[in-house]
Amino acid sequence: MSNEExxxxxxxxxxxxxxxxxxxxxxxxxxLSGIPYxxxxxxxxxxxxxxxxxxxxxSCALGVSISEVVGHSCIEDSCKH
Numbered sequence: 001m002s003n004e005e006x007x008x009x010x011x012x013x014x015x016x017x018x019x020x021x022x023x024x025x026x027x028x029x030x031x032l033s034g035i036p037y038x039x040x041x042x043x044x045x046x047x048x049x050x051x052x053x054x055x056x057x058x059s060c061a062l063g064v065s066i067s068e069v070v071g072h073s074c075i076e077d078s079c080k081h
Contacts, residue, residue: 007070011055012044014069018062032061 001009019029026044030037035057042048050058059066 008047008049011050011070012047014071015058015062016044018064018069022062024062029058029061033057034061 019026024032026040027037029035030040033040033054035043035054039048039054040058043050043054055066055069059069062069
């Protein structure tokens with residue numbers, strides 16, 4: 001698994017955990033984020049790449065910062081390079 005694939009997998013898992021913690025379904029997340037359900041499903045269940053705008057919309061819908069979705073350590077690690 002490449003670094004990009006591992007990162008995407010980690011972000012996807014964080015989004016799913018945050019969605020469950022807020023007792024939301026993917027349909028709810030779709031509605032709150034304004035991202036069509038088939039697109040959300042593709043990102044979170046089929047491993048499609050998440051563009052920056054989708055991360056922003058999803059984090060807003062979940063009421064969290066983007067850094068919480070992508071992981072603080074990822075941001076800190078990227079600043080070191």
